[in-house]
Amino acid sequence: MLSNINELKQCCKEEWDKISPKQYLIYEDGICVKPSDCPCEHRGMLYPSGHTIQEECNNCTCVGGVWNCTDHSCPGECSVTGNMYFQSFDGRIYTFPATCQYVLAKSRNPSGFIVTIQNTPCGSNLDGACIQSVNLVLNEDPRTEVTISHSGEVYMASQIRISLPYSDEMFQIQELSSMFVQVKTVQGLQLQYNWKEFRLYLQLGELWRDDTVGLCGTFNGNIQDDFLAPSGMIESSPNLFGNAWRLSSACMPRPSLPQLDPCDTHQQAASYAVEKCDVLMQEVFAVCHEHVSPMAFQLQCRADVCRCGTSCLCSALAHYTRTCRKHNIIIEFRSHVPECAVTCPPTMEYGVCVSSCERHCLSLSLPQFCGDECEEGCVCPQGTYYSMHTQTCVKRSECPCSFLGADYSPGDVILTSSDIQICQDGKIVSQSIITGECHYLWLHMCLKHDPQNSDDLLH
């Protein structure tokens, strides 16, 4: 990064009268450069020609003073955080803390998808709203219904609880970290839900552009039409808009009352909230300020902390941190804010951008397809796998196996009428694959003679 743009302009101006020919007049760090080598400005900073920055999903390269950007259409992201702060796909921010079931987003085409949220009263005075469960249905088919509960449990179809990671021809579902459950569909829909901190992120691929309605708004690049109601009207207030997407007639519409500042109704918490949320303006977050203004996040943080204290503080700070990460700014705030420190389960480790993909013993027998997504939280260290048996991270060779609905310990031998199988490295491996043609009477000898296997396969 170069000097401040105003300094540069001033330098150029001063040099203008002195130097000839005129096309060599751009002044940079004491050196005159050709126009083709001019730096580019981005958010008040200057970057040299040839420098590349990332803007959402596009790369921009500085070419002669002008940013030359790739033209990819970026996926949209909608979020619901804290006491029901929504940010639509197109960036509209509003709050609608109501307790009922609502359409978060659905495709205009009924054969696409629908995501709904069920909210429940929460907070110390039960005057806030929290997500109770998130529900996703594809193709209007009840067999493709996925529900994530407020405790992070995942249910499919007729409320059958599934163990994670899970994948079939429609879904890939996993605990991305100790904090996040992730659901991905083949059609480019991605849900990340932090049930501990009430944060929900819904991403949609380009396929769904111009094809969504609901509380996440119309994903079309136009922020003005986001309050589209099912009737086709564009509503004027979050309350009218939110109530219009209420699913169940069993609960009442949220009354249109003037919004009270939670820091007025919870005055004892107000000074605590101001003090704690000010950390967003301090050094630990400063590196992100030029990319994401912390002002709106600070206001949201104060209101939420007045309502529900420390847990809302950590949620608000984590939400800002995640927004910064989308600009490639990585902040580890939890070590600076003791209230928000994370204690990982034994053998796991914390990271700000981690994925548990392919770090589960089950993934050794059921291949996972890992994207580049990451979230903060605790995962097994690289090279280890989560074992459901010990509920810790173990070496590959210590992974149990799952076979026809039964669990086997590493080294267990399964005799079938036609084959001998062994639980090895989390997989059930046919004995004939290990050592070629072997009769089971020769099992011991076969294994002893197989250079790929050691004696510890047999107990």
Ligand SMILES: [Ca+2]
């Ligand atoms: Ca829109």
